[in-house]
Amino acid sequence: xxxxxQIAGVALDSYIMNASGPKCTNLxxxxxxxxxxxxxxxxxxxxxAPREGNPLPRYQDLPLGSIQSMGLPNLGYKAYLxxxxxxxxxxxxxxxxxxxxxxxxxxxxxxxxxxxxxxLIEVNFxxxxxxxxxxxxxxxEQTEKxxxxxxxxxxxxxxxxxxxxxxxxxxxxxxxxxxRYPVKFITCINSIGNTLVIxxxxxxxxIKPKGGFGGLCGEYIKPIGLANVRAFRQLLxxxxxxxxxxxxxxxxxxxxxxxxGADAVQVATCFEKQGPNCFQRIEAELALFMANKGYxxxxxxxxxxxxx
Ligand code: RRO
Numbered sequence: 001x002x003x004x005x006q007i008a009g010v011a012l013d014s015y016i017m018n019a020s021g022p023k024c025t026n027l028x029x030x031x032x033x034x035x036x037x038x039x040x041x042x043x044x045x046x047x048x049a050p051r052e053g054n055p056l057p058r059y060q061d062l063p064l065g066s067i068q069s070m071g072l073p074n075l076g077y078k079a080y081l082x083x084x085x086x087x088x089x090x091x092x093x094x095x096x097x098x099x100x101x102x103x104x105x106x107x108x109x110x111x112x113x114x115x116x117x118x119x120l121i122e123v124n125f126x127x128x129x130x131x132x133x134x135x136x137x138x139x140x141e142q143t144e145k146x147x148x149x150x151x152x153x154x155x156x157x158x159x160x161x162x163x164x165x166x167x168x169x170x171x172x173x174x175x176x177x178x179x180r181y182p183v184k185f186i187t188c189i190n191s192i193g194n195t196l197v198i199x200x201x202x203x204x205x206x207i208k209p210k211g212g213f214g215g216l217c218g219e220y221i222k223p224i225g226l227a228n229v230r231a232f233r234q235l236l237x238x239x240x241x242x243x244x245x246x247x248x249x250x251x252x253x254x255x256x257x258x259x260x261g262a263d264a265v266q267v268a269t270c271f272e273k274q275g276p277n278c279f280q281r282i283e284a285e286l287a288l289f290m291a292n293k294g295y296x297x298x299x300x301x302x303x304x305x306x307x308x
Contacts (some may be wrong), residue, residue, distance in 0.1 A: 001287040002297040003083050005039075005264050007241045008157030008184035010093050010119045012039040012157065012264055015298060016254060016283050019245050019266035020045050020097035020122065020161070024073055027083055034090030036276035037283055039264065041087050043080050045099035048108060050076035054129065054209035059272075060197070066269050067197050069129040069209035072099060077109045082115050086135045088120045097126035097161065102132060103146050105248035107153065114154030116238070118183070121156055126163035128193025132147015135193060137163035147181040159243070164192055164224045175235035185241040187266065188228040191215025218269035222247025224239050233261025233303055249278070251285025261303035 003014045005149075015038040021031045025044040033041050059069055067068060074080075080096055087094045096118050100106035112122050124135040125143060136142050151158055160183055165171050173234025178186065193218040197206050205212020225246025232242055244262030248254055249270035257265050270278050295301055 001096050001290045001295055003283060004289060005298055007243065007264055010063065010157065012093060013264075014039040014279075014283050015096075015258070015264050015268055015286065016248075017264060018042050018279070018280050019268035020124065021268045022069070022272035025069040027114065030083065030087055031059065031090075034087060034092070034170055038047045038092075038276070038281035040093040040095050040119070040157045041090060041144075042095045042122070043111045044074050044264065045072060046077040046080050046109065046125065047072055047099060047101065048077060048105050049123070050074065050079070056074070056208060058207055058209055058214075060206045061273065062197065062218065064221075066219045066272065067195060067207060067214045067216055068191070069214035071129050071209060072127060077112060081112055081116055088117055093119035095120040095122055097124050099127050101130070103149050104265055106146060106150050110150045110153050110158070114156050118156065119264060120159060122159045122161050122185075123150060124161040124190070126161050126193075127191035128163070128191060131208065131210060132245055135163050135190075137161075137174070137190075140177060143174070144177050144180075147177065147183065151181045151183065153159055157184035159183065159187060159241075161187045161190055163188040164221070164228055164246075165231070166224075171228075171231040171235060175232060178236060178240065183240060185243060185263075186232060186236075186246060187243040188232060189221070189225045189246045192221050192224060197217070208209075217246075219247045219249065222253060222256075226256055229262050230260040230305065247276075248282065251282050252291050254282055254286045255289055255301070258298060258301050259305045261305075263298075263302070268289055 054071030244257035245266035
């Protein structure tokens, strides 16, 4: 089965890549991704200045996923700019994630990466873990202002990492905003923000930041990710690609996202827990599952969820 695909005209050898977040903050980690079967090298979201992130413990495994409040630990965007030539040596697309604290921050970072050799820019509108900062993706006015500014800075394709939505009116409102700007792809979904896991023995939360409130990740959130990909696939024009993310840990999960309409998928928690061999495994499982169903390529199943 041919698992090649494209995002904003950038060819990908396979449908599966790493998500921004786990193990993609420094050159050593990004090199491991470069040497893996991940279809692209995706970086941790960056800010203007380097950040240590939130106090520990800030990540915990859960039976079906994880909860975390990392707080945007990263090396600062200039470090990622400097790494791009080394990352490009791996012969696959390089995607930077940027996550400024203001429209001005995002303008500075997008402008810099527009002048670089990076292939795609994913602008993160949905980090739930910064004290005192709302998720841009839940503020439609701010989203529109930000999009107007960052899509006017150059020709390199820009995509947006969206928060999960839970109401049809929100899917429609966001899709209508996206249609007004040259956004080339969206990535759905970020973690489900501000969830709480309690340890009944210690009678405490299990992560330290924000009184225990953190982003829920992994298998718990797959139905929400699938719904977000499906809803936006039905609302947006075909010239905008959708990257699915949320609870993909095997080939069948990846296939479900394909039926919902994903052009590619990202893996976060499974990569965090299992390491870089997950990309090759999920790819092989997807190819086998599709071959058994008689499919030759992704396009044969993409978006073709059947009515019940
Ligand atoms: O670093 C984080 O705490 C973080 C980010 Br930037 C994000 O976009 N999503 C998330 O779950 N965690």
